[in-house]
Amino acid sequence: MALIEFRGVKKAFGPKAVYRDLNLDVNEGEVLTIIGGSGQGKSVMLKMLIGLLEIDGGTIFFDDKQISGITEAEYAAVRRRVAMLFQASALFDSLNAKENVAYGLREQLDMSETQIAERVRESLTYVGLPGTEETWPADLSAGMKKRIALARALAIRPQVLLYDEPTTGLDPINVTRIADLIQYLNDTLDVTSVVVTHDMDTALAISDRIAMIHEGFVIFSGTPDELRASDNPQVRDFVEGNAPVDEDTETLLRSAG
Numbered sequence: 001m002a003l004i005e006f007r008g009v010k011k012a013f014g015p016k017a018v019y020r021d022l023n024l025d026v027n028e029g030e031v032l033t034i035i036g037g038s039g040q041g042k043s044v045m046l047k048m049l050i051g052l053l054e055i056d057g058g059t060i061f062f063d064d065k066q067i068s069g070i071t072e073a074e075y076a077a078v079r080r081r082v083a084m085l086f087q088a089s090a091l092f093d094s095l096n097a098k099e100n101v102a103y104g105l106r107e108q109l110d111m112s113e114t115q116i117a118e119r120v121r122e123s124l125t126y127v128g129l130p131g132t133e134e135t136w137p138a139d140l141s142a143g144m145k146k147r148i149a150l151a152r153a154l155a156i157r158p159q160v161l162l163y164d165e166p167t168t169g170l171d172p173i174n175v176t177r178i179a180d181l182i183q184y185l186n187d188t189l190d191v192t193s194v195v196v197t198h199d200m201d202t203a204l205a206i207s208d209r210i211a212m213i214h215e216g217f218v219i220f221s222g223t224p225d226e227l228r229a230s231d232n233p234q235v236r237d238f239v240e241g242n243a244p245v246d247e248d249t250e251t252l253l254r255s256a257g
């Protein structure tokens with residue numbers, strides 16, 4: 001059953017069309033991974049879903065209710081049910097791990113200090129970092145920061161977890177650890193997970209379904225086995241690591257020499 005539906009969604013920034021006609025379902029309880037080249041609109045998709053970016057046309061449904069074009073107060077209610085691990089996933093450097101994880105609880109939920117402490121403890125345990133309440137971001141490795149940021153996202157006990165490039169910049173051991181964690185949390189917390197990644201190995205390992213976006217459309221959606229067997233040339237290029245970089249990236253690379 002579809003928990004989230006994108007129907008004919010359009011999004012442009014000035015003359016640049018990111019989505020011309022986005023149609024995609026996210027089923028309840030699944031791990032759906034979104035793949036696609038840099039600049040294809042993966043982060044934009046997640047941001048449109050939680051109302052950080054407005055859509056230009058079409059409709060987004062969550063739990064059978066239209067959530068595109070709703071008020072900011074209504075989006076606040078959506079964000080209590082749909083939490084996001086951001087691409088940069090920055091922790092607040094001036095707050096210890098406990099206060100970083102408690103942040104959403106204080107902002108979004110009405111909980112006592114005892115309840116907050118208990119929820120923080122549970123959330124840190126879920127990400128494999130029990131007892132790290134008093135540590136400071138400056139003293140943590142990149143992998144640990146990611147996991148604390150993940151504890152912050154799941155602390156509100158969302159129905160949906162969105163992950164934007166959760167493994168980028170991590171060493172192979174931490175990539176595997178985060179990939180395992182995504183599956184573990186999906187099963188243990190009974191959430192629906194949408195994971196955006198460049199990393200084919202992670203996508204193939206953790207996903208119930210994979211969707212590939214290219215030039216504003218979903219050009220493939222199916223299981224990891226169906227992806228491996230796809231003969232769509234764009235899918236093949238991406239899976240085999242020959243995907244062309246987009247213009248923005250090309251310009252950047254050129255200017256960097």
Ligand SMILES: Nc1ncnc2c1ncn2[C@@H]1O[C@H](COP(=O)(O)OP(=O)(O)OP(=O)(O)O)[C@@H](O)[C@H]1O
Pocket residue numbers: 013016018036037038039040041042043044045198248
């Ligand atoms: N707030 C914004 N204002 C203007 N353009 C934007 C904005 N956000 C995204 N874009 C543009 O929309 C396109 C899609 O961006 P998006 O960040 O979704 O790409 P992505 O697929 O997540 O790429 P990456 O893999 O590099 O993170 C890019 O061309 C980007 O420059």
Ligand SMILES: [Mg+2]
Pocket residue numbers: 042043044087164
């Ligand atoms: Mg992105």
